[in-house]
Amino acid sequence: MxxxxxxxxxxxxxxxxxxxxxxxxxxxxxxxxxESGSYTKEIRRIFRAVRxxxxxxxxxxxxxxxxxxxxxxxxxxxxxxxxxLFLPKEGxxxxxxxxxxxxxxxxxxxxxxxxxxxxxLLVLLFLIDQKKYNEAKACSSASINRLKSLNRRTLDVxxxxxxxxxxxxxxLTGDLAEIRGNLLxxxxxxxxxxxxxxxxxxxxxxxxxxxxxxxxxxxxxxxSKAPRFEAHSNQQFCRYLxxxxxxxxxxxxxxxxxxxxxxxxxxxPVAARGFRIQCNKWAILVRLLLGEIPExxxxxxxxxxxxxxxxxxLTNAVRIGDLELFRTxxxxxxxTFSTDKTHNLIVRLRHNVIRTGLRNISxxxxxxxxxxxxxxxxxNSETPVADAQSIIAKAIRDxxxxxTLDHANGWMVSKETGDIYSTNEPxxxxxxxxxxxxxxxxxxxxxLHFPPNTHKEKEIAEKRxxxxxxxxxLAKHIAEEDDDDF
Numbered sequence: 278m279x280x281x282x283x284x285x286x287x288x289x290x291x292x293x294x295x296x297x298x299x300x301x302x303x304x305x306x307x308x309x310x311x312e313s314g315s316y317t318k319e320i321r322r323i324f325r326a327v328r329x330x331x332x333x334x335x336x337x338x339x340x341x342x343x344x345x346x347x348x349x350x351x352x353x354x355x356x357x358x359x360x361x362l363f364l365p366k367e368g369x370x371x372x373x374x375x376x377x378x379x380x381x382x383x384x385x386x387x388x389x390x391x392x393x394x395x396x397x398l399l400v401l402l403f404l405i406d407q408k409k410y411n412e413a414k415a416c417s418s419a420s421i422n423r424l425k426s427l428n429r430r431t432l433d434v435x436x437x438x439x440x441x442x443x444x445x446x447x448x449l450t451g452d453l454a455e456i457r458g459n460l461l462x463x464x465x466x467x468x469x470x471x472x473x474x475x476x477x478x479x480x481x482x483x484x485x486x487x488x489x490x491x492x493x494x495x496x497x498x499x500x501s502k503a504p505r506f507e508a509h510s511n512q513q514f515c516r517y518l519x520x521x522x523x524x525x526x527x528x529x530x531x532x533x534x535x536x537x538x539x540x541x542x543x544x545x546p547v548a549a550r551g552f553r554i555q556c557n558k559w560a561i562l563v564r565l566l567l568g569e570i571p572e573x574x575x576x577x578x579x580x581x582x583x584x585x586x587x588x589x590x591l592t593n594a595v596r597i598g599d600l601e602l603f604r605t606x607x608x609x610x611x612x613t614f615s616t617d618k619t620h621n622l623i624v625r626l627r628h629n630v631i632r633t634g635l636r637n638i639s640x641x642x643x644x645x646x647x648x649x650x651x652x653x654x655x656x657n658s659e660t661p662v663a664d665a666q667s668i669i670a671k672a673i674r675d676x677x678x679x680x681t682l683d684h685a686n687g688w689m690v691s692k693e694t695g696d697i698y699s700t701n702e703p704x705x706x707x708x709x710x711x712x713x714x715x716x717x718x719x720x721x722x723x724x725l726h727f728p729p730n731t732h733k734e735k736e737i738a739e740k741r742x743x744x745x746x747x748x749x750x751l752a753k754h755i756a757e758e759d760d761d762d763f
Contacts (some may be wrong), residue, residue, distance in 0.1 A: 300336045303329070304345045304399075308392055315391045315431045323391070323434045330399070337403045339364045345399070349392045356393045356423075363400050363416050390427050394420065394435050401442050410449045417443040421459070428470055437478040437510075444482045448489070457486050464503075473506055477513040484520040491618075493527045500524065515545045519556055526563055526622065535563045554584045555617075561588045562622045565629060570596050587613050595626060598634030601655045603627065632672055639678040639691045647687045 307326045314322030343364055350357040397420035404413040420439050424432070440463065447456050460483050467475035480503050487496035500521065518541035525534035542556035557578075561571050576582065576589040587610035594603040607614070607623055614620045634654050638645060650669065651661035669689055672678045680691040 300333060300341050301344050301348075303333055304341070305348065307333075308345075308349055308395070311391050311395055311435075312389060315389055315429075318431060320431065320434060323431060326395075327434055327438060330395075330402075334402055334406065337399065337406070339403070342399055342403055346396055349396055351388055354388060356388070356396070359419060360396055360400050360416075363404060363412055390429060391431055391435065394424065394427075394432060394439065397423070398435055398439055398442070401439070401446070405442065405446060405449075410446060413442075413446040414450060414452070417446045421463070425463075425466065430472070433472045433474050436472070437474045440475065440478050440482060444486070453486055453489055457483070460486065468504065474509045474513075476504065476506075477510060477517070481513055481516045481520065484517070484524075488520060488523060493524055496520070497524050497528070511544060512546075512549075515541045515549075515552070518544070519552070519559075522556075522559060522563070526559060526566075531563050531567045535560060535567065538563060550580050554581055557581065557585060558588055558617055558619065561585070561592065562619055562626070565592060565595050565626055566622065568629065591623065591626070595630050595633060598630055598632075598637050599655075600627070600630050600634060603630045631668060635668065635672055636678055639680050639689070642689075642691060644690050647689065650689060 307329050310322050310326040310329075314320065314326065343361070346357060346360055346364075350360070397416065401413055401416050401420065404410075404416055417439070421443055424436055424439065440460075444453070444456065444460065447453050460479055464476060464479040464483065466472075467479055480500070483499055484496050487493070487499070518537045522534045522537035522541060525531075525537060538556050538560040542553050542560060545553045545556065557575060561575065564571050571592060576585045576592075578585075587606070590606045590610075591603070594606050603626070611620070614623055631654055635650070638650060638654075647665045647669070648661075651665040654665065654668075656665060669678075669680070669682060673680055673682065678691070680689050682689060
């Protein structure tokens with residue numbers, strides 16, 4: 278029995294050792310990729326190295342990182358000593374694996390800033406995955422202080438990832454406000470260094486920082502004054518569109534907000550399910566505020582049914598125009614709406630629910646008393662009849678319903694809906710559609726591209742054809758003269 282246990286322990290140790298060796302080999306290949314990208318100034322190689330790193334993220338362990346730091350950094354250097362402090366001390370077996378894997382390695386001859394910053398990124402990812410958030414904050418702060426003293430374009434890709442996890446580590450501990458000034462300083466440095474990828478990332482981090490504390494005015498001022506250029510990262514562009522949609526929603530610019538949110542949801546990768554869920558939640562509320570009813574397929578998307586369930590029930594209440602059902606849904610999922618920070622938008626929806634219910638009543642009844650309108654709308658107030666009267670008057674003024682108020686008798690009289698096909702409205706609708714198609718056709722014709730000097734080539738071809746015809750006639754005439762001579 279004791280021999281079996283020893284054999285199992287030995288096999289486990291061997292498997293751990295082989296896994297560490299394999300992952301270390303991959304990290305060495307990534308390091309060589311970063312080194313070649315640094316020497317040749319090819320940013321695409323560093324992009325590839327960062328992508329490969331996130332594939333190895335789950336395999337990162339303390340012994341593996343210790344072995345890689347010994348390989349990439351000079352032992353005894355300041356960066357090596359600082360990063361070693363963030364790694365926890367493992368047991369004896371892990372130390373044996375560490376020494377076994379690092380004994381065969383030869384340290385780099387000199388330290389590349391790209392490799393040093395890359396080591397910071399690896400240790401930061403490991404600390405966040407291990408939920409050691411205070412150590413992650415210290416590590417990220419040290420890496421940012423080191424980055425401030427460097428100005429190399431080959432560092433931009435790794436630096437943008439470090440900026441993100443720097444903000445993320447402080448967000449996890451609830452200290453996001455502490456780094457706002459530092460993020461502004463980093464954005465200024467990135468602008469001076471013409472680091473466009475860093476500017477994109479830092480702008481999104483600053484917008485997230487402001488929106489986290491509901492500072493929408495400051496976020497809009499920063500967004501409007503920050504320089505804009507062609508997006509370098511699809512992920513950062515999607516985040517920017519999402520934050521822009523949230524700002525526009527709070528500012529009551531629902532049409533622009535809807536366009537930004539839907540575009541962010543379409544451009545987001547399929548794997549980013551959480552981000553797409555957030556985009557859909559805000560887009561659903563914006564469409565409801567615009568008076569639209571989202572399609573049922575939006576709520577039935579794969580993997581989103583459970584998360585969008587509260588918003589589906591909310592949409593159903595708005596569609597029916599039942600104020601009591603709307604209150605019930607709002608109270609039932611109050612915690613969810615507070616977590617999503619959409620509670621204020623749902624308060625705005627109350628007016629839309631009342632208007633929808635009033636529209637249904639005006640279609641169903643040609644004449645109805647104000648008291649019955651208040652009862653059907655379930656207006657729970659001290660003066661429901663007066664509230665119903667003011668609501669109806671505003672709806673008539675806005676054109677939401679086609680009715681009149683009889684103040685003497687306390688009635689709402691709906692106008693009869695005649696046959697729409699006996700009016701000119703169908704003709705106007707068809708005319709607008711035909712005009713749209715004709716304009717599109719004209720624009721397409723104007724946008725056609727013709728090869729240069731086409732008309733000249735056509736004239737040259739015609740002249741060539743005439744010349745050949747004249748030559749043939751001349752040759753025929755000469756041949757006939759020759760025949761006459763004989």
